[in-house]
Structures are given as structure tokens and as C-alpha cells.
Amino acid sequence: MSEKIEIKQPPLKFRETQSLLKELESHLGMPIIVYWNSFNGGVCQNDVMAFYNLFKKVGKKEKVALFIKSDGGDTVAALRIVNVIRNYADHVTALIPLEAASSATLVTLGADEIKMGPLAYITPIDSSKRHQLSPLDPVTNGKVSVSQNEVQRIEKLWKENAPEGSSDHHYQELYKYIHPVVLGSLDRSSSLSIRVGKSILSYHNDDEEECERISIKLNSDYPAHSYPIVLHEAKELGLNVSEMDPKIHDLLLELNSVYSEMGNKAFTDFDEYNYHDNQILNILEANDLQLYYQNDKDWSYIKEERRWQVLNDNSYWYKVSFDEDNNVEKDILYIS
Numbered sequence: 001m002s003e004k005i006e007i008k009q010p011p012l013k014f015r016e017t018q019s020l021l022k023e024l025e026s027h028l029g030m031p032i033i034v035y036w037n038s039f040n041g042g043v044c045q046n047d048v049m050a051f052y053n054l055f056k057k058v059g060k061k062e063k064v065a066l067f068i069k070s071d072g073g074d075t076v077a078a079l080r081i082v083n084v085i086r087n088y089a090d091h092v093t094a095l096i097p098l099e100a101a102s103s104a105t106l107v108t109l110g111a112d113e114i115k116m117g118p119l120a121y122i123t124p125i126d127s128s129k130r131h132q133l134s135p136l137d138p139v140t141n142g143k144v145s146v147s148q149n150e151v152q153r154i155e156k157l158w159k160e161n162a163p164e165g166s167s168d169h170h171y172q173e174l175y176k177y178i179h180p181v182v183l184g185s186l187d188r189s190s191s192l193s194i195r196v197g198k199s200i201l202s203y204h205n206d207d208e209e210e211c212e213r214i215s216i217k218l219n220s221d222y223p224a225h226s227y228p229i230v231l232h233e234a235k236e237l238g239l240n241v242s243e244m245d246p247k248i249h250d251l252l253l254e255l256n257s258v259y260s261e262m263g264n265k266a267f268t269d270f271d272e273y274n275y276h277d278n279q280i281l282n283i284l285e286a287n288d289l290q291l292y293y294q295n296d297k298d299w300s301y302i303k304e305e306r307r308w309q310v311l312n313d314n315s316y317w318y319k320v321s322f323d324e325d326n327n328v329e330k331d332i333l334y335i336s
Contacts (some may be wrong), residue, residue: 010266010280010304013258014290014320014328020255021287027248030063030093033085034285035107036256038263041293042073042279043103048080050284050291050317051334055088057289066087066111067252069259072102072123079196082110086203095244096120097163097252104227105218106196112204114234115244117252121228123192137334190212194219214238259283289332290320 017034024032037043048304058064085092094100098119105122108114115285121307146208164282197215198208205211214237222229234241244252277295284291318334 004248005268005270007276008266008268008278010264010278010294012320012328012330013262016258017255017285018288018291018322020251020258021285024065024248024251024255025287027245028065030065030095031058031061031088031287032065032067032095033058034067034259034283035081035104036067036259036263036283036285037070037073037104038260038279038281039067039262040279041070041294043070043081043107044074044282045077045080046317046335047282047284048077048084050282050293050333051081052085053319053333054284054286054289055084056290058286060088060110061090063091063093065093065095066107067095067097067255068100068104068108069098070100070104070107072104073101075106075125075193075196078106079200080243081107082200082203085110087250095248095252096122097244097249098256099123099228105229106200109197109214109239110200110203110239114239114241115248116231116234116241117244117249120244121230122234123229124222124225124227125197125215126190126220126222126225139209147158165275186193192220210238215325230311273303275299288321291317292320293317 021032021034035047035051064085092111092113094108094114096108097113097117098122100108101121102124102125105125108122194212194215197218197251198211201211202208217237229237231241262283264281267282268276268278270276273336276298280292280294282293293315294317295315297313297315299308300311301308317335318330319333320328320330323329
């Protein structure tokens with residue numbers, strides 16, 4: 001009889017994170033909200049309902065601090081998250097000790113002021129797409145992400161280096177590798193990023209032209225989507241940004257370390273082609289309440305198709321709080 005494999009479970013650190021939040025609030029003089037993504041997590045649509053559930057508990061506040069750590073995700077979800085936050089908070093201070101990239105940069109733009117530490121950066125918001133008609137990676141057999149900036153650079157290189165008298169219809173060559181629908185989708189996505197950035201900035205900035213200028217610059221003026229815009233460049237961009245208090249910075253890094261332990265890989269290998277994933281992806285937290293999304297799914301590799309498929313997906317949001325006796329209790333939070 002084969003031995004039963006024990007499924008790895010991520011650690012829950014609610015008492016530790018709550019203690020750090022209380023210390024942070026005593027230094028900040030305002031409530032703090034956490035929005036933290038692990039390396040496999042990201043800004044997504046069901047985070048919007050999670051934010052709403054969190055703020056129902058927190059209630060409407062004159063001021064809140066928002067600790068953001070994320071590599072980004074869904075552009076429209078960022079707009080909806082900012083809308084929820086601004087419905088409950090009159091003044092928002094974004095705390096960025098590490099990365100707030102891509103669509104997390106958009107969430108950051110929704111704050112009245114931004115505090116950045118020496119390790120902190122935001123990024124451009126230019127678009128990339130992994131479309132159904134995107135090219136296939138010959139190694140993984142997965143769809144390749146194509147960025148608007150890459151396409152623009154191809155156009156620029158073609159115009160600069162095409163032989164004299166050659167046809168200027170470079171798209172005929174480009175279409176051999178990238179479907180025209182993908183290019184159209186990229187252009188639409190770029191317009192969306194600018195529109196969302198402008199809309200988010202307008203929550204606290206009445207200068208429509210300035211909001212558009214910042215959004216366009218973030219969408220087109222940087223050499224890479226991952227370009228780290230640190231504090232001094234964020235100032236040059238025109239954002240209301242300043243240095244973070246060192247004590248706040250150190251406490252946030254300590255908090256991030258605890259979340260990183262929670263969000264570390266929780267993979268259980270059955271064999272080389274099958275494993276179980278129990279990783280915590282996204283965490284939202286406030287005083288006396290933590291919400292987190294946890295994977296609970298099997299992955300199986302289909303050798304003939306060179307791709308992974310998901311089986312037995314029981315992933316959920318969970319709600320953690322203290323009961324009347326100060327015990328930690330956890331329940332499934334049903335979010336659709």
C-alpha cells in the first residue's frame with residue numbers, strides 16, 4: 001500500500017501581522033490597509049469584492065494609509081479598486097517600500113500622496129497582451145506576451161533601416177509573426193491604460209490636462225514595462241511623492257517578510273508530471289481582519305500537448321479574524 005503524501009499548507013501569521021499593523025498605525029496616526037501580492041499573485045477582478053468586504057468592516061475614514069506591494073495585473077481591476085477605496089476614504093496615502101508595478105502603479109496613482117522608501121519603485125503602465133491569437137512559444141507551447149512598445153520599436157527600426165525604394169508596408173512582414181487582431185488589441189489596450197490612468201488621477205487632481213500628461217508619459221516614455229521609476233523620477237513626473245519615514249519603512253519591510261512567508265510556494269509534488277498547489281496569492285488586511293486568496297488545485301502535465309492543465313480546483317478567499325476569546329478563526333469568504 002502506497003504511503004499517503006501530506007499536502008503542504010502555508011503558514012498563517014495573523015497575530016504577527018496584526019501586531020505590526022497596530023504598531024504602524026500608532027506611528028502613522030491613521031488606519032492602515034494592506035494590499036499584498038505574492039510572486040504568483042496579481043491585481044485581479046475578484047480583488048475588487050475583497051476590498052469592498054474589507055472596507056465594510058473598516059468603515060468610512062477621513063484618512064487611510066495604503067501599503068501596496070504587487071507586480072501588477074488587470075488594468076480595469078485597478079480602476080475599480082481605486083473607486084472602492086475612494087468611496088470609503090477622503091484622503092489616501094500610498095506607502096511603497098518595494099515594488100508597486102504596472103496596474104499596481106495605477107492603484108498608487110489613486111492616492112493623494114505617495115511615500116516611497118529607498119527600495120521602492122513604480123513602473124510604466126504601457127500595455128502588453130497575451131492574446132488567443134498571440135504567437136506560440138516553441139519551448140513551452142504557451143502564448144507569448146506582445147507589448148505595444150515592442151511593436152512601436154519594430155516600426156521605428158523598419159523606417160530607419162529599410163533599404164531605399166523598398167516597400168513601406170512593413171506590416172505585411174509583421175503579420176507573418178503577429179496576427180493583426182493582436183496588434184489591434186494592443187492599440188486598444190494602450191488607449192485603455194491612458195484612459196484609466198487619467199480617470200484614477202482625477203480622484204484627487206482637478207487638472208485634466210495634467211492628468212492626461214502623466215498618463216501618456218507613463219504609457220509611452222519609458223524603454224521597458226519593467227523600468228523602475230524611483231522616487232526622484234516620480235517627482236519629475238509630477239506625482240506628489242516624498243521620502244518615507246525610516247521607522248515606517250522598516251516596519252513595512254518586517255510586515256512584508258511575514259507575508260512572504262505566508263505567500264511562499266506551497267507545492268506538493270506527486271511525481272514529475274503532477275503536483276498540488278496551495279500557495280497564498282493575494283492578501284488584504286486591516287485592523288482585526290485579514291482576507292487572503294489561496295490556491296487549492298492539482299496541476300497535471302500533458303506531455304503530448306506540452307502544457308499544464310488544472311484539476312480539482314477548490315481555490316477560495318478566506319477571512320481571518322479574532323473571536324470573542326481572542327482566538328484566531330478562519331472561514332471561507334465566498335466571492336464571485
